[in-house]
C-alpha cells in the first residue's frame with residue numbers, strides 16, 4: 172500500500188537529465204520558476220507508467236518504444252491557455268493596418284490568396300478570431316474596392332476572387348481535436364460580443380459552435396516548431412505566447428525559421444510578453460496604439 176502511494180524521489184541530476192529529451196523534442200525549457208511544474212508532471216507520469224525510478228523513465232523516453240510516452244509527457248507539459256480576441260490592440264493593428272497593406276499589395280499583383288498561420292494555436296480560438304477579423308476586413312475592403320466579378324448568392328464570407336487559407340498548428344493532439352471540434356462554452360465565449368456571436372456561431376446544446384462557413388477556412392494540423400520543415404509562403408504568422416516557454420537559443424532559431432516561412436513583406440505577431448528585441452535584425456517593428464507586429468525586411472545574403 173505504502174509503495175503505491177509514496178512519491179519516488181527526483182534528484183536535481185535526474186531532473187536535468189529528463190529535460191534533455193523534452194528540449195530536444197519540442198524546445199520547451201524549464202527555468203527555476205517552472206521547474207516545480209515539471210517535477211509535478213514527471214511524478215504523475217512515473218505513477219502512470221509504473222516505473223520504479225526516474226532513470227528508468229529517462230531510458231524509456233529515449234528509447235524507440237518510448238516515443239508514445241514522450242508525446243504524452245509533452246502533452247502534459249504544454250500550457251494551453253488561450254482565448255478569443257486575445258490582445259485586442261494587436262488584433263486591431265492586424266485588421267486595420269497590416270491587412271490593408273497586404274490586400275492592397277496583393278491586389279496590385281493580382282494575387283488573391285491570403286495565407287495565415289496560427290503557430291501554437293491551442294484549442295483554436297486564435298485562428299477563429301483571425302478568420303472572423305479577416306472576413307470582416309475583406310468585406311469592408313470589397314465595399315471600398317469593388318472588383319469586376321459577380322458576387323454569387325448567398326453572399327460568401329470571402330468575396331471572390333479572394334481566397335483565405337488559415338493553418339492552425341500545435342503539438343498537442345488534444346488541443347488540435349478541440350480546435351477541430353470548434354465547440355466553446357459560455358465561459359470561452361465571454362470575450363465575443365453579441366454581433367459577432369450572431370454572425371459566426373450557432374448554438375449547440377449548451378455550447379457555441381463555429382458556423383461551418385467559418386470553420387472550413389481553418390485547417391488544423393500537427394507541426395512541431397522545433398523541426399526544420401515548417402509551412403512556408405505565409406502572409407501572416409501568429410506565434411503568440413509560445414516562445415516564452417523556449418530558451419533564447421531556440422527563440423532565435425524559431426524566428427529565423429519564421430523569416431523563411433513568410434512571404435516578402437509578411438508579418439509576424441508574437442505575444443504581449445514576447446519581443447524580437449535582441450533576437451533578430453531581419454524584422455521591422457510596427458507599433459500602433461499599443462499593438463505590435465514585426466514585418467519581414469529584405470536583407471542581403
Ligand SMILES: C[S@@+](CC[C@H](N)C(=O)[O-])C[C@H]1O[C@@H](n2cnc3c(N)ncnc32)[C@H](O)[C@@H]1O
Pocket residue numbers: 196197198199249250251252253254257290291292293294297340341342343346394395396397410411412413416442
Ligand atoms: C499558451 S498556448 C498559446 C495559444 C495561442 N497562441 C494564444 O496566444 O492564445 C501555447 C501553445 O503552444 C503549443 N506549443 C508548445 N511547444 C510547441 C512546439 N514545439 N510546437 C508547436 N506548438 C507548441 C502548446 O501546445 C500550446 O497549445
